[in-house]
Amino acid sequence: MTKGWTLYDPRLAWMLVAPVLLLLIFFLLLPIAMMAVYTFFTFVTAGVEQGTLTVANWHEFFTDSYYHGFLLKTLRVGAMTALICGVFGYFPAYFIWATTFKHKWLLLLLLIVPFWISFTIRTFSWINILGEQGVINVTLLRLGLIHEPLQMLYTEGAVILGLLHFLLPYMILNVYVSLESIDRTLISAARSMGCTSAQAFREVTLPLSLPGLAAGLLLCFVLAAGSYVTPQLLGAGRDALFGNLIYDTIMGQLNWPMGATLSIVLFVVLGFFAAIYTRYMGMSQIVKGLGG
Amino acid sequence: MKLTDTKRLERLHDRYMNGGLDRRAFLGLTAAAATSVGLTMPWMGRALAAVTEVRFDGWGGTVQDALDKYAFQPYTKKTGIKVVQGTFGDENEIITKVKTAKPGDFQVVHSSGVNYYIKYVNAGMTSEINEANIPNMANVLQPMIEPFRKLTPKLSAVPYDYGTTGIAYNTDVISAEEAKEQGVKMLFDKKYAGKIGGYADMTTRVWYAALATGQDPNKIEDMDAIWAKVREQRDIAKKFWGSGAELMDLLSKGEIVVTDAWSGRVASLQDQGHPIGYLDPKGSYAWMEDMLVLKGSPMAECEELINFMLETDTSIAVAEGQGYPPSLDPTKVKLTEKIEKLPAFDSTGKMEALTFADPKYWADNEDAWQKQWDRIAKGA
Numbered sequence: 001m002t003k004g005w006t007l008y009d010p011r012l013a014w015m016l017v018a019p020v021l022l023l024l025i026f027f028l029l030l031p032i033a034m035m036a037v038y039t040f041f042t043f044v045t046a047g048v049e050q051g052t053l054t055v056a057n058w059h060e061f062f063t064d065s066y067y068h069g070f071l072l073k074t075l076r077v078g079a080m081t082a083l084i085c086g087v088f089g090y091f092p093a094y095f096i097w098a099t100t101f102k103h104k105w106l107l108l109l110l111l112i113v114p115f116w117i118s119f120t121i122r123t124f125s126w127i128n129i130l131g132e133q134g135v136i137n138v139t140l141l142r143l144g145l146i147h148e149p150l151q152m153l154y155t156e157g158a159v160i161l162g163l164l165h166f167l168l169p170y171m172i173l174n175v176y177v178s179l180e181s182i183d184r185t186l187i188s189a190a191r192s193m194g195c196t197s198a199q200a201f202r203e204v205t206l207p208l209s210l211p212g213l214a215a216g217l218l219l220c221f222v223l224a225a226g227s228y229v230t231p232q233l234l235g236a237g238r239d240a241l242f243g244n245l246i247y248d249t250i251m252g253q254l255n256w257p258m259g260a261t262l263s264i265v266l267f268v269v270l271g272f273f274a275a276i277y278t279r280y281m282g283m284s285q286i287v288k289g290l291g292g
Numbered sequence: 293m294k295l296t297d298t299k300r301l302e303r304l305h306d307r308y309m310n311g312g313l314d315r316r317a318f319l320g321l322t323a324a325a326a327t328s329v330g331l332t333m334p335w336m337g338r339a340l341a342a343v344t345e346v347r348f349d350g351w352g353g354t355v356q357d358a359l360d361k362y363a364f365q366p367y368t369k370k371t372g373i374k375v376v377q378g379t380f381g382d383e384n385e386i387i388t389k390v391k392t393a394k395p396g397d398f399q400v401v402h403s404s405g406v407n408y409y410i411k412y413v414n415a416g417m418t419s420e421i422n423e424a425n426i427p428n429m430a431n432v433l434q435p436m437i438e439p440f441r442k443l444t445p446k447l448s449a450v451p452y453d454y455g456t457t458g459i460a461y462n463t464d465v466i467s468a469e470e471a472k473e474q475g476v477k478m479l480f481d482k483k484y485a486g487k488i489g490g491y492a493d494m495t496t497r498v499w500y501a502a503l504a505t506g507q508d509p510n511k512i513e514d515m516d517a518i519w520a521k522v523r524e525q526r527d528i529a530k531k532f533w534g535s536g537a538e539l540m541d542l543l544s545k546g547e548i549v550v551t552d553a554w555s556g557r558v559a560s561l562q563d564q565g566h567p568i569g570y571l572d573p574k575g576s577y578a579w580m581e582d583m584l585v586l587k588g589s590p591m592a593e594c595e596e597l598i599n600f601m602l603e604t605d606t607s608i609a610v611a612e613g614q615g616y617p618p619s620l621d622p623t624k625v626k627l628t629e630k631i632e633k634l635p636a637f638d639s640t641g642k643m644e645a646l647t648f649a650d651p652k653y654w655a656d657n658e659d660a661w662q663k664q665w666d667r668i669a670k671g672a
Contacts, residue, residue, distance in 0.1 A: 045659055047387055047415040066672055133545045151486065154531055237492075237532065238671030248666045251384050253659065254391075254411070 032267065038260035046254040057261040067245070067262065071269065074242040077156070078225030081163045085220040086213055088164070089171030093212075094205075096172070097179040108176075111169045123162050123233050130158055130234075154236040162230040167223055171216035178212020179205070211281055218277045222270050242266050343590040345374040346597055349386050350402035352379030353536045354560045358613025359402070363601045370600070373593055381535040382493075383408050390417055395588025400597065402452070403584040406439045406651035407495065407658075409449055412584060418448035419585045425595035426450060428602035433621045435643040436580050439651055449582040450598050451619040453611060456636040456646065457496055457579065458572040460543060460553035460561075468569055475573040476503045478550045480521070485528035489542055489551030492532035494658075494665035495649060497522050499577045500552055509575065510650040522668050532669065543568055552577075555635035556615030563615075570635055578636060578646035580619070 005012055039057050042050040061067050096107045114122060129135050130152040137149040152158060182205060190200040228243030246266065250259030348364070350356045356379060364375040380386040383404050390398045390412075403409060412418050423429055429437075429450060436451035459478060461471050465487075471478060479488060479500055490497065501521035502509040512518060526532075530548050533539045536557045542548045543558075544566050558570045583601065585594045600606060604625050611618040611627075617634050620627065623641040631637060638645060 045414055046384075046411050046662070047391060066667055070670070131545065132547050237526065237669040240670045244670070245666075248670075251382070251388050252666055253662050254384055254387060255659075255663075 032264075035260045036264055038257055039264055041257040041260075043255045043257045049255075049257050057258050060258065061261055061265060067265075070240065070242050070245055071265070074225050074266075075269070077160065077163075077241060078221045081160055081167065081224040082217045082221035084160070084164055085167050085171040086217050089168050089216060090175055090209075090213065093172045093175035093179060096176055111172055114165075114169060119166065120229060120233075122165060123230055126158065126162055126165070126234055127153060130161075153234065154239070156235065156239045158234040159231045159239050159241075162234045163224045163227060166227075166230065167220045170219050170223070174216035174219065175209060175212045178209045178215070182208045214277065214281050218274065218281075222274060225270055226266065343373065343593045345376050346590065346593050347376050347378070347397070347399040348402070348597075349378040349380060349398060349400070351536060352381070353540075353557075355402075355536070355556065355614040355616070358610050359601075362609035362613055363606050366606065367597055367600045371596065373597070375597065387411060387415065387417075390586060391415065395586070396590075397588075398586055399589035400594055401584045401586060403449060403582050405451075405580040405582060405648075406443060407579075407649055407654055409440060409582065409584065410443055410651055410655045412448070412586070413444055417586055418444065419587045419589055419591060420446045421448060421450065421585055421595060421598075422591065423447065425592065426599040426602065428599050428604075431604070431621055431625050432602065432619045433641055433643065435641075436619050439648070440582070443651065448586075449584040450602070451580050451582045452601065452607075453614070453616040453618055454578065454580040454636065454638075454643075454646070455555045455616040456572050457491065457499075457552050457554055457577040458558075458570055458635065459576075460539075460551055460558045461569050461571070462543070462546065462549040463567040463569045465549040466569070471569060471571050475571070476500060479552060480504055480525055480528070481550075482528055484550055486530050487547075487549040488525065488529045489539070489548035490525065490529055490532050491539070491552055491554075492534045492669065494662045495654065496552055496577060497525075497532075497665055498661060499649070501525070503573065503575050509577070509647070510653055519664060519668060522665070526668060526671075559615035559634065572635060575647050578643075578648050580648065581616075 040053045040055065042052045042054045042056070044050055092111075096104065096111075099107070101107065127134070131137070132149040132153070134153070136152065137146075140146045141149065186204050186208075187200050190204045191197070195203065225241070226243055228241060228247050231239050231241050231244055232247075242262070243266070246259055246262045249255050249262055253259075348359075350359060356377065360375075360377065364377070368374050378386075378398075380389075383401075386398070386401055387408075390401075403412070409418075432451055436454065437447070440447055440449055440451070459471070459476070461478065465484075466478065474481065478484070479490065481488075490500070498512075498518055499509045501518045502512055504521050505514065505517045507513060507518070531542060533542055533551070536554060539551065539553055539557055540561055543551065543553070543561060544564070553570070555570060555572075558568055561568045562570075583598050585591065585598070601610070602620070604620065607618040607620050608628055608631065611634070612630050615634060617631055617637045618627070621641045622632075622639050632639065636646065
């Protein structure tokens with residue numbers, strides 16, 4: 001069958017890539033396409049829809065400010081989370097990269113350790129820290145620093161904190177991988193030409209690590225904006241994100257056509273940001289950051 | 293339990309009629325069963341007794357622990373049929389799962405009465421129970437069966453327990469006298485702002501808003517006043533809880549001092565020694581739960597399981613364990629003193645003292661109200 005084929009024969013390339021293409025078609029594109037079709041179905045009552053095509057769901061989305069408000073809020077919380085992750089994630093990544101500690105692998109391992117515990121349990125743990133009977137409030141009350149427990153749980157701050165806890169390792173790994181790819185002789189060269197350590201960092205290290213930082217920002221933004229468990233557990237109703245609206249619509253109202261519409265909206269919006277990033281930075285940075 | 297060939301064939305037929313078996317398999321097994329009249333092969337018995345487990349989905353926590361300990365384990369011991377269990381925090385969650393699964397993947401659901409029953413019926417998820425196979429239904433309270441029969445003359449569910457969503461309060465903060473005097477108003481009292489809870493469920497929120505605005509929850513006339521009241525409570529509530537476990541956690545840790553609450557969960561907290569009082573105000577929301585058999589289930593086994601669960605001893609043990617009165621008619625069956633002391637227990641067998649939601653009225657408004665509640669819960 002392959003008689004007469006050359007090493008770089010395009011047919012061979014297609015054969016090699018075919019399994020992945022099929023997986024992508026059947027497990028990604030087809031489900032998304034089905035979801036897109038569902039957005040045009042007619043909602044009858046909870047749990048029941050008809051195949052009669054309608055644009056009512058899209059009309060509702062475009063004309064109802066309730067959805068727009070939550071979409072903007074989701075983008076804001078996602079952006080804030082990503083930025084805070086960037087600020088707090090850069091320093092540990094830099095430290096791991098720059099340290100002369102013999103067992104650097106141990107530091108990297110510590111980054112991965114939280115992943116060994118269920119995400120839900122990790123999120124729940126904040127209730128015991130931030131709650132009225134949580135560690136912080138109890139300590140402050142016993143020290144006499146406060147007289148009433150502070151309202152920390154079920155706030156937007158608690159949601160962002162939970163998201164940081166979840167996403168920080170992704171940011172650190174992205175930045176670390178980017179730093180690792182820097183040729184250290186460039187820094188030595190900068191120093192030998194009279195740069196101070198700070199100048200060498202500002203002129204050489206920081207610019208060269210920016211692709212990793214940007215990849216981390218995108219990854220954290222997309223994951224934060226798409227999350228729904230963290231706001232569900234750590235936030236009050238008004239701290240919900242767009243993912244919670246989708247959950248409510250599909251699981252609470254059992255309105256799949258509208259739920260599908262909202263899902264496609266979130267997919268398109270987050271895809272838009274990913275596309276912009278790919279246009280200017282390339283996806284390879286994220287793959288590197290994820291250990292690829 | 294030894295099954296006769298006739299019984300096995302009946303079960304086989306039931307499975308086929310309910311979609312649990314395809315035609316080819318049904319005919320093959322029937323032929324094998326017919327052959328067995330004169331010639332029995334070792335594999336035939338296994339083929340005919342293929343149902344070795346029944347799938348059950350319930351509310352988890354202390355309620356399901358009681359079901360498991362006092363009903364499922366003894367049933368398995370008696371019949372050899374395992375009860376594979378799953379849990380859910382919100383019944384819409386299980387409806388979504390059933391919708392995406394094939395018939396028979398989910399079989400028996402501990403469902404929340406007629407309000408939800410209608411959803412399963414509308415979505416075509418229900419089966420038809422052969423009541424002759426559940427002789428213990430004769431002891432079940434007729435006022436509990438009637439609402440189901442109004443929706444589907446051929447039942448798909450059997451009422452199993454009932455309770456109320458009354459008001460739970462922390463007795464260290466609120467006295468019994470104050471609770472009795474204030475009643476529903478406690479849930480809206482600004483004095484307890486930041487310490488108020490509530491079930492994150494449209495029906496409960498609308499119900500209590502109706503009581504607080506002096507309206508009949510089964511015939512609301514001023515819906516704007518209801519939503520205004522729901523918003524008022526949202527703004528002073530600390531958290532609307534989503535499961536019995538969360539309710540118990542919030543109350544026991546003192547995060548909230550007053551909330552509407554499920555009577556059985558409060559009984560569990562009281563048993564554990566927590567300072568929690570319970571009050572059923574006038575018009576308190578009463579609900580019933582049922583064992584719903586879904587389409588495609590192995591009917592004979594499910595009916596056998598439900599019949600076992602309705603045995604007087606089993607039903608009493610479960611009721612005492614979960615803290616909710618059983619669906620058994622106290623005028624026909626002698627119940628225990630412990631059950632008679634449970635919140636919401638109705639000794640008359642007429643259920644007239646309890647206010648249940650009118651299924652037709654609530655079903656007609658469900659979609660619009662659910663959507664509005666979801667929005668209000670999120671700050672709208």
